[in-house]
Amino acid sequence: MENAYMLEFTHKNEGELMLNFCGYSKTEPLHSFGPAVRPHYIIHFIISGKGNYYVNGRHYSLSEGQGFLIEPDVQTFYESDEKEPWSYIWVGFSGSKAGKYLNETGISSDFPVFSSEHGERLKKYVFDMIKHSHLSVSDELRQTGMLYLFLSAIAESSYSAGKTPAYTDNIYIQKAVEFIQNHYCEPVKVNDIADYICINRSYLSTLFQKYIGMPPMQYLKIFRLTKAAEMLRLTELTIESIAFSCGYSDTAVFARAFRQFKGMPPGQFRKYSREKMNSESGKDISGIVPESECEI
Template identity: 30%
Template sequence: MEHSLFLGTKSKRDGASLAFSYCGISQTEAGHSYGPSLTDSWVFHIVLSGTGEVHTSSETYRLGADDGFLIHPNDITRYQASRDTPWAYLWFAMKGDAIPEYLDAMGFSHNTVAFSVDRSTPFLRVLSSALYHTSDNIADQLELDALANHFLSTLSRHLNSVDQNGFPNQLSEIVKRAISVIHNEWHPGITAGWVSRRINVDRSYLSRLFHKETNITLKNYIDRMRLSHARDLLGMTDLSVAEIAAECGFNSEEALTRSFHETQSMTPTEFRRSRNGVVNNLGIGINFLRAAFNADAGLEDD
């Protein structure tokens, strides 16, 4: 479980050169895992304290305070807090055709995941400034887009290094095939049994091997992909929760709600509301966060 303060917007802004998507800050509990998930945004994370791991299809990165990681659009990523020192992190997501060019100028490659910054306070100030703009009017949308630009300029000023070396994931060909099938042949009724039949491997053997190599069961991996699809539909459509549950392969609306609350610490309805405003189960007030990082003093860095 994680305790989060989350700000989102329903504005798609797909044609913009750079546009705000969502942002937030989380304190995780020991061992909390997020993903695998897919996103259509560039999602920057800055680790504030504690430690954790980021898992891509090919590498694992072990990160701590003042490290960061970037989730690229349409990449499959999973990340997990340490059981001894669970991390806290902030995230800032954006879309836009201009982003790859900006990242290239900072030294990011097309597959850069991990990086480090000299300190996290300037990023907290950008985040706290975003929390002033919670309405759905064009003025606040433009302010949030400007803060997306400011987040990137802050990153360019405080970036220490990029392309930190990860640890290669030693996945067998069988597990790689299973993951490929799940991603490329996704459908609402997909199950562990279907995947095992699709790649012609005994289900029990595949399940044991998958868990051993990825530290997550095959069933949970599929369930989390269902949640990823559900999040997308909650944020981008007006389908009812019951319709989304059926579309994503859940047995009922209650099953989706239960899984959503266990992993997101909020209900599907609360998540949908957060796409157009603030949801806060972090345990601190928004005004406290604003004051703590001096948001009303302007956007200047230290």
């Protein structure tokens, strides 16, 4: 569940940059969206709380002051934290130069997560879009102007959560992540990853801690459990089969790890997530933004 407010806009002609929708949401614990594919670029920026974002086999744990990009026709899934559910603003946009502007801010498919110290400004711009939503030329121009300001504020101070200053280090991380994605169903050890990319175990751990924020085995564990959660939602495989498919030879060990990861056993998660997906299927996100939040 979430308390949200969203506005959608239609455009007769394709322009360089066009606002398609915008909104604000205060979510409940474990509220999620997806797996889904969207037709436009969407940027979410977290006002408070925590959550998780999954895209292209990667998992990002995010909190206040961070944001994430959803690209057109790319399947994504995101979920609010169980204890500190996030509130966020979002803008959806398109246009002939939308991709170009995004790349210039430093956000891309390779680095879809960013941080910005201009959270209050970003929030102000989105609420201004919401407030000035009449079908008039003046409001349409104002909304487009706010969208440019929104991207400008991100460009001023954004940095990708995974972007590395050293090209060689970035290559090591990329190769290590690729190895994990291709071999997570096997009994992988840190030495296996280090040997594959031809560096020692200690340096590999240092790189992961520096650029991803966790040791290699923790990243592998999260990747496995994320895959398991996806399979529980989308397939009819038994829990034992899913455990084996995600690198766990012992179903009991898998069940304990999954419960720690999601706060509930695998079977309960499957039932809960499917009931939630069914209840939200085709449902338009709508709600109320407090009037005080719209004051600019």
